[in-house]
Amino acid sequence: MKLQPQRRTFLKGTLAGGAVLAAAGLGLIPSRLALAAWPEAAFHATSLDEALNKVFGSSTLEASDKVVLKAPSIAENGAVVPITVNAEQLPNVESISLFSEKNPTPFVARFNLKPGCVADISTRVKMGESGDVIAVVKADGKLYSARTNVKVTVGGCGG
């Protein structure tokens, strides 16, 4: 009799596990990718400070020359502004985030790096109007940033 409750728990466990597996097999459970927590509040923030607060819990940025941010000083097409961030001089880079100060929602993207990545990323972003692009690098738990101004001659957010 003593074993009974344990057996029951065990059975419950296997049954529940089986149900999860079956559900996953049927495609009822989204993949790990779809489950990854997309930071909705940060992407909906409408000011740079609010976006920084939502992403990092702080809007205080320490400028660092170890964050090398490259962007064109004049972008003829705001829909395609090439951005490169290199933070190889910082040890243990955990993430590289991009913000466009004057966009309706300034948070653009965050790249989370595992050890083995070189902290050197490039992408292309949209800029609604001229303004600062800000790169924030999290390394060893600390935030480092760089910013540069981009003049946009044709806005990239349509409308």
Place this chain on the structure above:
Amino acid sequence: MSEVKLRAALKDGKCEVKALMTHPMETGRRKDKDGNLVPAHFIQTIELLHNGNLMMEAEWGGAISTNPFFSIALNNVAVGDTIEVRWVDNKGEKSSGTVKVK
């Protein structure tokens, strides 16, 4: 959705990965020619895997340009290794691409 176009090449001991995706990346703020808002449709999460191990995962908003591009470099990659990039957008659509390192 079409496949992710991928390039992975060794250079100076690092593997340079370049990925190009086909996606409208609609912010939800753009209006079409009739003045109607085009619904948001953009890639939200991207994963980069090296031989099946997660190396980078990114969160994107609609401010990444249409037909997104990104590049990154990886250490400890050898010729013949597999690089995979996959994404999921805000509608749950997904795509991926795989390439062998040259």
